[in-house]
Amino acid sequence: MDFLYRWRRPIIAVLAVMVLATLLSYTAKLRGHVLTLSAVAGMVASPIGGTIVQVSGGVRGDAQSLTQLFHLQQENQKLKSELTLYHSLKLQLEEVQADNTRLRGLLYLKSQLGSWHLLGASVVARNPNNWFSTLTIGRGSQSGIKVNMPVIVPQGVVGRVVSVSPTTAQVLLLLDPASGAGALDVRSRSAGVVVGRDPITGTLRFELFGHRPNVLPGDAVVTSGLSQYYPKGLLLGQVIRVAPSSGGLTETATVKPAVNFNQLETVMVVLSHPVGESTPPLSGLVP
Amino acid sequence: MWQYRWWAWVLLFAAALIIQTSFLPLLFPTGFVPNLVLVVVVALAFFESPSRGALLGAIAGLMTDMVAGRLIGMNLAIDAAAGYLVARLQSQIVRDDVLVPGVVGAFAAGAARLVEWGVLRLLGFSFAFRPFVAPLPTDILFALFMTGAVMGLARLRPRHEVDASLRF
Numbered sequence: 001m002d003f004l005y006r007w008r009r010p011i012i013a014v015l016a017v018m019v020l021a022t023l024l025s026y027t028a029k030l031r032g033h034v035l036t037l038s039a040v041a042g043m044v045a046s047p048i049g050g051t052i053v054q055v056s057g058g059v060r061g062d063a064q065s066l067t068q069l070f071h072l073q074q075e076n077q078k079l080k081s082e083l084t085l086y087h088s089l090k091l092q093l094e095e096v097q098a099d100n101t102r103l104r105g106l107l108y109l110k111s112q113l114g115s116w117h118l119l120g121a122s123v124v125a126r127n128p129n130n131w132f133s134t135l136t137i138g139r140g141s142q143s144g145i146k147v148n149m150p151v152i153v154p155q156g157v158v159g160r161v162v163s164v165s166p167t168t169a170q171v172l173l174l175l176d177p178a179s180g181a182g183a184l185d186v187r188s189r190s191a192g193v194v195v196g197r198d199p200i201t202g203t204l205r206f207e208l209f210g211h212r213p214n215v216l217p218g219d220a221v222v223t224s225g226l227s228q229y230y231p232k233g234l235l236l237g238q239v240i241r242v243a244p245s246s247g248g249l250t251e252t253a254t255v256k257p258a259v260n261f262n263q264l265e266t267v268m269v270v271l272s273h274p275v276g277e278s279t280p281p282l283s284g285l286v287p
Numbered sequence: 288m289w290q291y292r293w294w295a296w297v298l299l300f301a302a303a304l305i306i307q308t309s310f311l312p313l314l315f316p317t318g319f320v321p322n323l324v325l326v327v328v329v330a331l332a333f334f335e336s337p338s339r340g341a342l343l344g345a346i347a348g349l350m351t352d353m354v355a356g357r358l359i360g361m362n363l364a365i366d367a368a369a370g371y372l373v374a375r376l377q378s379q380i381v382r383d384d385v386l387v388p389g390v391v392g393a394f395a396a397g398a399a400r401l402v403e404w405g406v407l408r409l410l411g412f413s414f415a416f417r418p419f420v421a422p423l424p425t426d427i428l429f430a431l432f433m434t435g436a437v438m439g440l441a442r443l444r445p446r447h448e449v450d451a452s453l454r455f
Contacts, residue, residue, distance in 0.1 A: 124309065125305075125308040125309050125312075126308050126309075126312040126317075126320065127308070127354075127355050127356075127357075128304060128307050128308050128320075128322075128324065128351050128354050128355050129351070129355040129357065129358075129361075129362070130318050130319070130320055130322075130422065131403065131407060131412070131414065132355065132357050133317065133318075134355075134356070134357075136308075163356065170356065175317070177412055177413075177414075197415075198318065198414050198415070198418040199317045199318030199418075200318040200319070200417065200418035200421050200422065201415075201417065201418060202317070202318070261317050262316045262317050
């Protein structure tokens with residue numbers, strides 16, 4: 001026994017070599033069995049390995065996702081700030097575009113009425129009283145504005161100047177109940193007077209002179225030139241309704257003004273115009 | 288305290304008039320612009336005696352009439368009456384800083400429009416009833432929210448609180 005104990009390591013080594021050599025020589029011939037054995041071992045080991053791979057892959061993926069998330073958050077913030085910038089740019093652009101259209105209209109109006117002497121003025125204030133429709137413009141007698149001068153925009157007649165200070169002027173709008181303008185139905189040539197109703201309804205009353213005036217909804221109404229304030233041919237609005245007047249002798253038409261009085265920013269004061277010259281209706285002059 | 292001085296009233300009414308004629312028309316359509324001056328009158332009158340309430344209302348109304356340039360005296364009478372009635376009412380009710388002033392302001396705005404409409408009818412202006420009714424919700428809601436807001440923004444306080452703070 002002492003001999004075995006003393007030589008145990010060389011003996012084990014020789015035995016191991018012998019077992020290995022036997023196994024190698026045996027398995028070199030029986031590949032199919034080894035493959036089956038391998039498959040069985042793989043079947044046992046593969047879920048564990050797969051799980052490990054999956055978990056490690058997932059962890060790697062999560063780490064990547066976290067990094068991506070961080071980048072995405074940064075990108076999202078950057079894009080949001082860019083979007084805000086573009087929104088504000090878009091708003092600025094729209095405002096500039098609106099201003100451009102408005103000013104183009106005024107320029108076009110000025111070029112169309114070449115022999116007329118027009119002066120542009122900004123609207124600076126409205127009447128504090130809701131029942132009356134007047135507005136204040138930022139030009140006055142220093143700029144040559146006088147009382148009763150007509151005020152127009154490319155869409156049509158706004159009103160007339162009723163009082164003037166050196167730097168401002170009050171304009172009585174067509175909507176005001178105290179306003180009045182000699183008017184003419186373009187199609188039937190029926191004459192009358194257009195007067196304001198109130199600012200809430202936003203329509204004008206066209207009181208016709210003739211017994212059977214033949215005014216129809218859709219007709220354009222222009223200034224007749226018979227009143228002392230407005231030159232002939234300026235657009236007032238469009239007839240939307242016709243009804244017999246209270247006495248029944250004639251008719252009264254309701255006219256929708258051509259001008260949107262809520263959106264007045266810049267107007268043109270007619271300083272002077274050729275006497276007797278008729279101008280075409282102004283609507284649609286904006287290029 | 289500045290809120291009890293006449294020049295402070297004039298400055299406040301001038302600011303309200305500028306806002307009402309230049310800024311509010313950009314937000315509200317023609318004919319629907321709320322009466323900010325009346326709201327300021329109501330807010331100030333909540334801390335005044337009836338006679339001083341009438342006086343500050345008269346100043347506000349006169350300033351409005353001068354700017355409007357038409358029917359001078361109409362706003363003077365309406366705002367003076369509003370100032371008087373609000374000042375008289377405030378001594379007889381328990382009020383908070385938001386709700387009661389808002390309700391009183393809304394009531395004053397509605398009543399003022401009704402009186403205006405009646406006065407104009409009496410003077411021969413043939414305004415229909417619809418123009419009177421249509422802007423009422425805007426007027427009432429504006430006054431409901433703005434009366435308390437004006438009191439808060441201007442830091443208006445009752446006289447006894449001002450006196451107490453000065454004493455200490």
